[in-house]
Structure formats: C-alpha cells, structure tokens
Amino acid sequence: MSDTTVTPPVTPNANFKPRIFSGIQPSGNLTLGNYLGALKRFAQKQDEGIETIYCLVDMHAITVWQDPEALRRQTREAAAAFIASGVDPSKSILFNQSQVGAHAELAWLFNCTARLGWMNRMTQFKDKAGKNAEKASLGLYAYPALMAADILLYHATMVPVGEDQKQHVELTRDIANKFNHDFGVDFFPEPEPLIEGAATRVMSLRDGSKKMSKSDPSDASRINLTDDADTIAKKFRKARTDAEPLPETVDGLSERPEARNLVNIYAALADMTSAQVVAEFAGKGFGDFKPALADLAVDKLAPISTEMKRLMDDVTEIDRILGKGAEQADAIARPIVEKTYDIMGMVRSR
Structure with missing residues (x-):
C-alpha cells in the first residue's frame, strides 16, 4: 500500500455554508x-434544506430616477408578490436592501477591487444607457459592484438567475477571487449561478423573440401578477401563435418561437418538461392548446393576484415582515463587512 497521501482538490466554496x-x-x-424565472423557484428552494435570503433591491432601482411614493408602493407590492408566490418569511429571510446599510458599505470596498475593464464589458449598462451614456448616473455604471456586494455580503454560494444575468x-x-488573492485570504466564496426549469426565460406573448418585459408598451405582451383571472385567460387566448399544430417532438419547435414559448410556459406552470407537454398535445392546434394553457395559468396565478391585493390593502404586515427580515439579514451581514474592513487594514476601535 502506498504511503503517499492524496489530498482531494479544494473547491472554492468548500469551506462555506x-x-x-x-x-x-x-x-x-x-x-x-x-x-x-424567480419567485416560483425561490419558494421551492426554501424547502431544500439550504438557507435562503431574498432581497428587494431598492438601491439598484434608484440608478434611474424614481418617484419616492411610487418606489415605496412598488417595494411593498414586490414583497406582496414574494409572499403570495409562496416565499415564507418563517423559512426565508425577506427584506429590502436599503434597510441593511452593509450593502452600500461593501459595494464601495468592491468598487476599489473591481477593474474598469470588467465594468466596461458589462452589457446591461450599454443596453440601459444606450446613446445617452454620458447622461447616465454613476450608479448605473457601477451597480454591478453593488450586485456583487449583495451576494457576497452573505457569503452566498448559489444565486438563482436567468440566462441573461449570468x-x-x-x-x-x-x-471574490481578486479580493481573496490580493489579501491572501479565503474569505469570500465564488458563487455558482443556478439556472433551472423549463421557462427560466419567458418571452413576450406578442413576439416570441423578445423577453417578456414590464416595460413593453403593450400590456397584452405580458401577464402581470396583478392581473385578475379574466385578464389572464384573455391574454393567453389572444397570444400570438402560428397556424401549424403542435409537433411530435420538442425539436419541431426550434423555428417556432411563439409556440415554443407557450409550451415552455405550460411546462413550467405544470411542473412538466417541454417534451411531456408536446407529447400530450402532439397534433393538436392552438385552438385546443391555448384554452388549456389559459385554464392552467388561471388556476396557478389567480390566487397570487388575490393574495397580493389582500396584502396591499393593509401594508402594516408587509412592513413588519421587511423590518424583521432586515434585522435577520443585518445579523449575518454586519460581521462579514466588519471582517472585510479588518482584512483591508481599516482600524476598527469602536
């Protein structure tokens, strides 16, 4: 027997919860x-034995000007959507970002770690600033460092994201890697993206080549979580499709973006694979498929809009949940940012 000890390779997150x-x-x-793409998966993840922290990133929202009253209402409405979608504040930490000051503190430290070249490669700034980049806020340019701070402030090892957020x-x-290397520590994990499910990228109901967006001028292009049952059913029945029946296999959807989008939505709502949906509806036209999809969507989504309305009728409970969540989040975040200061050589004497 060999007396040589073989040390298993160390993964970047091996020492992190x-x-x-x-x-x-x-x-x-x-x-x-x-x-x-997010809320349904968030609710599922909280039952997998892994600590889950979910945040309404209101500090990211102000990278473009926000009406203060609208921002307050939208923050509470988003919290209501989390709760109505199954995110349980007794299982997950749910809070709004601005109530935990360590986010802004760590973001500045990361501004001094990230390189300009990295920021210049970020595609979302180019998309959002467009031709008026000189008039965009510094926050809009630097916000990826704040996003990194959001994640690393909790030593998160996994981040559920869509393909466009990878x-x-x-x-x-x-x-994380540069900070650890610069200071000779193994302090921040290197988080992994979690991209799962049949409809991680949901497309417009009017154009299957474009992502479903709340900023699309056409309300018919999307299902809002505040839509009532009749509106949900109407939008799906009027969703753009082609004239062909559904194919025998998923491969037959490759050149049919609207059909593929509706099949993916059905699959995600029903917790099926796209292949299973196609097998069930193979050869049927959209005259059969869209009513079935509409019924399924109403069954899954109407209770969410109803619960959101109930919560928004009295926001006291929402504010209490966000406040408690902020206290829980701060209890994790504060020691981590304090240790970061210490690693970087800041005097901490109070």
Whole structure:
C-alpha cells in the first residue's frame, strides 16, 4: 500500500455554508416571467434544506430616477408578490436592501477591487444607457459592484438567475477571487449561478423573440401578477401563435418561437418538461392548446393576484415582515463587512 497521501482538490466554496441569495428590483408590475424565472423557484428552494435570503433591491432601482411614493408602493407590492408566490418569511429571510446599510458599505470596498475593464464589458449598462451614456448616473455604471456586494455580503454560494444575468454572477466570482488573492485570504466564496426549469426565460406573448418585459408598451405582451383571472385567460387566448399544430417532438419547435414559448410556459406552470407537454398535445392546434394553457395559468396565478391585493390593502404586515427580515439579514451581514474592513487594514476601535 502506498504511503503517499492524496489530498482531494479544494473547491472554492468548500469551506462555506451552502446559502442562496437573490434579489429583484421593485420597479413595478412583476410579470409571469418574474414568477416562473424567480419567485416560483425561490419558494421551492426554501424547502431544500439550504438557507435562503431574498432581497428587494431598492438601491439598484434608484440608478434611474424614481418617484419616492411610487418606489415605496412598488417595494411593498414586490414583497406582496414574494409572499403570495409562496416565499415564507418563517423559512426565508425577506427584506429590502436599503434597510441593511452593509450593502452600500461593501459595494464601495468592491468598487476599489473591481477593474474598469470588467465594468466596461458589462452589457446591461450599454443596453440601459444606450446613446445617452454620458447622461447616465454613476450608479448605473457601477451597480454591478453593488450586485456583487449583495451576494457576497452573505457569503452566498448559489444565486438563482436567468440566462441573461449570468454575467453578473461571473463578475461577482471575479471580484471574490481578486479580493481573496490580493489579501491572501479565503474569505469570500465564488458563487455558482443556478439556472433551472423549463421557462427560466419567458418571452413576450406578442413576439416570441423578445423577453417578456414590464416595460413593453403593450400590456397584452405580458401577464402581470396583478392581473385578475379574466385578464389572464384573455391574454393567453389572444397570444400570438402560428397556424401549424403542435409537433411530435420538442425539436419541431426550434423555428417556432411563439409556440415554443407557450409550451415552455405550460411546462413550467405544470411542473412538466417541454417534451411531456408536446407529447400530450402532439397534433393538436392552438385552438385546443391555448384554452388549456389559459385554464392552467388561471388556476396557478389567480390566487397570487388575490393574495397580493389582500396584502396591499393593509401594508402594516408587509412592513413588519421587511423590518424583521432586515434585522435577520443585518445579523449575518454586519460581521462579514466588519471582517472585510479588518482584512483591508481599516482600524476598527469602536
């Protein structure tokens, strides 16, 4: 027998407690895309034995000007959507970002860690600033460092994201890696993106090549979580489709973006695979499929809109939940940011 000891390779997160963090901007009118791509999965994750922390990132929202009253209402409405979608404040930490000051503190420290070249490669700033980049806020340019702070402030090891958000998790990993390397520590984990499910990217009901968006001028392009049962059914029945019946296999949807989108939505709502949906409806036209999808969507989504309305009728409970969540979040975040100061050489004498 060999006397050589073989040391297993060390993974970047081996020394960190498994923990999930994710956040959503409270910019109003959360949609079916937010539910299937985020909220539904958030609720599922809290029952998998992993600590879950969910945040309404109101500090990200102000990278563009926000009406103060609208921001307050939208933050509470987003909290109501989390709760109505099954996120249980007794199982998960739910809070709004601005109530935990350590987010802004760590973001500044990461501003001094991240490199300009990294920021210049971030596609979302280019998309949001467009041709008026010179008039955009500094916050809009630097917000990926705040996003990294949101995640690493809790030593999160996993981040549920859509495909279009993977770049931010990659930047977060770069910042964690550089900080650890610069100071010779193993202090921040390198979080992994969690991309799961049949409809992680839900497309417009009017154009299957575009993501479902709350900013689309056409309300018919999306299902809002505040839509009532009749509105949900009407929008699905009027969703754009083609004239062909559903194919025998998923491969037959490859050049049919609207059909593929509706099949993916059905699959995600029913906890099925897209292949199972296609097998069930193969050969049937959209005259059969869309009413079935509408009925399924009403069954799943109407209770959410009803509960959101109930919660918003008296926001006292929402504010209490967010306040308690902020206290829980701060209890995790404060020691981590204090240790970060210490690692960087800041005198901490009070």
